Amino acid sequence: MNPWTTIPLNDYESHMNLPEIGQAEFLAGTMVAMIQTISPESVAVIGCAGGNGFDQIKECGVEHLIGIDINNDFCDVAFDRYGETFDHLEIMTADFCDESCQFDPVDFLFAGLLFEYVDCETAIKRCSEQVVSGGYFGAVIQLHCETMAEISPSPFTETLGVLSSIMTLVDPQFFEQIACDYGFTVVSNQTVELISGKSFQVFLFQNR
Numbered sequence: 001m002n003p004w005t006t007i008p009l010n011d012y013e014s015h016m017n018l019p020e021i022g023q024a025e026f027l028a029g030t031m032v033a034m035i036q037t038i039s040p041e042s043v044a045v046i047g048c049a050g051g052n053g054f055d056q057i058k059e060c061g062v063e064h065l066i067g068i069d070i071n072n073d074f075c076d077v078a079f080d081r082y083g084e085t086f087d088h089l090e091i092m093t094a095d096f097c098d099e100s101c102q103f104d105p106v107d108f109l110f111a112g113l114l115f116e117y118v119d120c121e122t123a124i125k126r127c128s129e130q131v132v133s134g135g136y137f138g139a140v141i142q143l144h145c146e147t148m149a150e151i152s153p154s155p156f157t158e159t160l161g162v163l164s165s166i167m168t169l170v171d172p173q174f175f176e177q178i179a180c181d182y183g184f185t186v187v188s189n190q191t192v193e194l195i196s197g198k199s200f201q202v203f204l205f206q207n208r
C-alpha cells in the first residue's frame with residue numbers, strides 16, 4: 001500500500017499551511033505564476049491533494065482542469081470543493097506512473113513535490129506523454145539540505161512520518177537531463193529558498 005493513501009488530508013494541509021513551513025502557498029503561487037505566463041486552455045495537476053491553488057487557477061480563466069491523486073479521500077475533497085467551479089473538472093484517483101492513468105494531453109501539466117515519491121524517470125516519461133506538442137510542464141522538487149530534516153518537524157509529523165519510507169530527493173541536474181531526454185526543453189530553472197530555510201528547484205519546460 002502506498003503510504004500516501006493513509007494520510008488524512010487535514011493533517012497534510014495543516015502541515016503545509018503552517019507559516020513556518022509555507023509550502024502550500026509556495027506551490028500554489030508557483031503553479032499560478034506559470035499559468036499566468038503561459039495562458040493554457042487545459043491544465044492537469046498531478047498529485048493535486050485537496051486542490052491546493054485550484055481557486056486561483058479558476059481566477060486565471062482556465063475552465064478545463066484535471067486533478068490526479070493516488071489518495072481517493074484527497075480526490076473526493078478536491079471534487080467537493082471545486083466540482084461546481086469549473087466548466088470541465090475531472091478528478092481521478094490513480095497512480096500517475098501507471099500506464100492505465102490516461103487523459104487527453106493538456107496544454108500545461110504541473111507537478112509540485114511529486115517526484116520525491118515516485119520513480120522519477122517513469123513519472124517524467126508519463127508527463128511527456130500527457131502534454132501536447134508545444135505545451136508546457138512545470139515541476140517543483142525539494143533540494144537536499146545537510147542541516148534540515150527532509151520532512152519538517154511539526155505537530156503532524158507523527159502521521160506524515162510514514163512518507164519517509166518512500167521519500168527520495170531527486171538531483172536537479174538529473175531531473176533536467178531526464179526531462180530533456182523525453183523531449184522537453186528548459187524554459188526556466190530557478191532555486192527558491194523559503195523562510196523555513198528549505199530550498200526547491202522550480203522548472204518550466206516546453207514539449208518540443
Ligand SMILES: C[S@@+](CC[C@H](N)C(=O)[O-])C[C@H]1O[C@@H](n2cnc3c(N)ncnc32)[C@H](O)[C@@H]1O
Pocket residue numbers: 004005016024027028046047048049050052068069070071074094095096097111112113114117118
Ligand atoms: C507533497 S504532496 C504535493 C501536493 C500538492 N501539489 C500541493 O500543492 O499540496 C504529493 C501529492 O502527490 C500524491 N501522490 C503521491 N504519489 C502519487 C502517484 N504515484 N500518483 C498520483 N499522486 C501521487 C500524494 O497523495 C500527494 O497528494
